[in-house]
């Protein structure tokens with residue numbers, strides 16, 4: 001069974017309708033745009049000014065690889081950050097050019113496949129096994145709660161060398177900072193008047209202040225040491241442009257690491273499992289031939305598309321897909337839509353574990369900002385399904401799946417399942 005979205009009439013498309021995304025109707029809107037108006041002007045409520053929604057693979061790629069014409073420095077989410085707040089809120093994600101390269105290179109090597117395998121694979125395999133063992137003590141459980149929620153941030157805790165007893169606190173902070181448009185996750189909704197108080201903070205989340213204070217504490221203990229963890233590197237290594245990390249740079253880097261690899265990987269694992277339940281022939285193929293799991297990770301990432309979009313801003317007037325983009329216009333790359341582009345991926349809604357050359361855009365494509373943690377995420381997903389699938393005989397939904405109310409993350413909040421175990 002392939003899950004194809006219900007079509008939505010072009011004049012009914014509203015990419016700002018978070019409730020529609022929560023009902024799973026985002027895919028239908030993106031399908032219509034790809035086929036009828038691939039570079040589409042989406043109005044927004046004030047104080048925002050609207051944006052171009054780019055939905056075809058080729059156009060998204062053209063935007064993502066041209067960081068001179070489409071800058072990240074005017075911020076990368078739909079929120080329009082006021083000029084005077086930008087420096088306080090700027091992280092690696094919103095920096096371009098040589099400073100961006102210098103900041104990125106500080107820790108890039110740690111995320112290279114060889115280093116990840118050498119330093120983290122054994123730990124990760126063990127953590128995955130324990131997570132699966134613990135979950136499979138019950139026949140019915142919530143997949144998010146027992147499998148996918150805490151696992152990615154436990155991995156980050158290890159990379160940052162957070163003491164074991166502080167890991168639960170880091171998990172709690174991670175949860176508070178994610179999904180800032182969903183009342184189930186946060187008391188400080190991004191679109192609420194109350195969030196104005198926190199507009200100087202990333203994601204307008206006051207929790208970030210606790211995370212920063214905690215991060216600086218770790219850094220201060222490690223300055224001058226020879227630790228190999230990410231905090232020690234940020235504390236001690238000089239960026240190659242010779243400009244040391246300010247306190248703000250450090251804060252932003254630390255919270256970006258905690259946020260970026262947490263919710264995304266969680267939803268990648270949950271969405272993959274949901275697709276496998278909805279498309280049992282794919283699950284069966286992977287159970288019969290577990291050696292397919294490794295190569296199928298790219299297909300999992302394409303189908304899961306945990307991040308719907310990232311934004312750029314045009315630095316000059318330019319044509320894209322037949323539309324005239326004006327300097328200063330917001331241009332939003334709908335990566336999730338590129339991953340369903342039928343001209344690149346035949347039968348795009350089908351999870352096909354044997355699909356080859358899956359050149360998805362889940363981590364961006366051709367961008368200097370290509371996800372820094374992509375190899376880590378790949379490893380986490382591979383290990384999780386290698387540990388989990390061979391132990392499952394049957395798996396079925398055991399209640400309603402609750403999606404996250406967001407047009408930014410394609411997330412799952414509640415995911416009740418019942419399984420029978422092998423053997």
Ligand code: HEM
Pocket residue numbers: 072076092093094104156256257258260261262264265268305306307310311362363364367368369370371372373374376377
């Ligand atoms: C499946 C999981 C993940 C997905 C879908 C994902 C997606 C993305 C995307 C699309 C970007 C590009 C943003 C842009 O172009 O503006 C990005 C950047 C980034 N990601 Fe990931 N990510 C994932 C996991 C991780 C992990 C595990 C980490 C590690 C801590 C991480 C760290 C980062 C960082 C630091 C950046 C900023 C890179 C830069 O600006 O140069 N991500 N991610």
